[in-house]
Amino acid sequence: ETGVTQSPTHLIKTRGQQVTLRCSSQSGHNTVSWYQQALGQGPQFIFQYYREEENGRGNFPPRFSGLQFPNYSSELNVNALELDDSALYLCASSPGAGASSYNSPLHFGNGTRLTVT
Amino acid sequence: SQQGEEDPQALSIQEGENATMNCSYKTSINNLQWYRQNSGRGLVHLILIRSNEREKHSGRLRVTLDTSKKSSSLLITASRAADTASYFCATGENYGQNFVFGPGTRLSVLP
Numbered sequence: 001e002t003g004v005t006q007s008p009t010h011l012i013k014t015r016g017q018q019v020t021l022r023c024s025s026q027s028g029h030n031t032v033s034w035y036q037q038a039l040g041q042g043p044q045f046i047f048q049y050y051r052e053e054e055n056g057r058g059n060f061p062p063r064f065s066g067l068q069f070p071n072y073s074s075e076l077n078v079n080a081l082e083l084d085d086s087a088l089y090l091c092a093s094s095p096g097a098g099a100s101s102y103n104s105p106l107h108f109g110n111g112t113r114l115t116v117t
Numbered sequence: 118s119q120q121g122e123e124d125p126q127a128l129s130i131q132e133g134e135n136a137t138m139n140c141s142y143k144t145s146i147n148n149l150q151w152y153r154q155n156s157g158r159g160l161v162h163l164i165l166i167r168s169n170e171r172e173k174h175s176g177r178l179r180v181t182l183d184t185s186k187k188s189s190s191l192l193i194t195a196s197r198a199a200d201t202a203s204y205f206c207a208t209g210e211n212y213g214q215n216f217v218f219g220p221g222t223r224l225s226v227l228p
Contacts, residue, residue, distance in 0.1 A: 004159070033215065033216075035218075040220075041220055041221075042205050042218035042219050042220045042221050043160070043205075043218045044218070045215035045216065045217070048215060056215055058215060088157070090159055090160065092160075103147065103148050103165065103167060103209070105150060105162035105165055106150075106152075106160070106162065106207075106216060107162070108152075108159035108160045108161070109159050110158050110159040111157075111158070111159055113157070
């Protein structure tokens with residue numbers, strides 16, 4: 001069973017640039033969620049994708065966008081980077097969505113550490 | 118907004134002692150989960166307790182849930198240095214669309 005993998009592990013960008021982060025979900029999982037974790041804080045929900053459609057969104061501006069592909073892998077795109085976007089970005093997969101999955105745990109990757117200078 | 122709030126923010130104990138962490142939340146939930154995070158790594162799921170359950174065990178872990186007080190506790194018995202990590206509670210909302218995490222408790226187990 002392959003776990004959740006994320007790439008790259010570390011990234012340094014300049015304010016105003018754009019970034020794409022990638023995630024491969026655990027085999028058998030068709031739901032992917034993205035979280036932002038600032039230093040010393042808990043993860044904050046960005047959005048979730050299920051069967052290639054956005055299935056819920058947290059309090060993040062539209063410059064945070066995502067995609068899910070037919071193989072259930074996913075991308076997180078952030079445009080017009082700001083200094084406050086510096087954080088650990090975590091991808092988590094889970095089986096199903098909605099009532100079939102709300103009692104399922106999340107399986108996290110090790111994250112991408114993004115630094116915006 | 119963060120619904121879960123862990124208490125204490127930091128905890129330092131000796132190896133072999135028990136560690137207790139608490140979590141409070143604000144709204145009704147489907148379930149409550151506890152996760153562990155080693156420094157700079159992803160979160161690892163420890164245990165899930167449903168809203169109709171009151172207590173759950175997994176190895177050296179014991180979780181309780183009191184929905185009337187909107188609180189949960191995680192007990193780690195006979196702690197080990199390898200238990201040093203941050204521990205987060207997360208509440209399931211919106212039928213699985215998202216989990217709301219607290220700021221975490223940083224546990225240090227000294228050898």
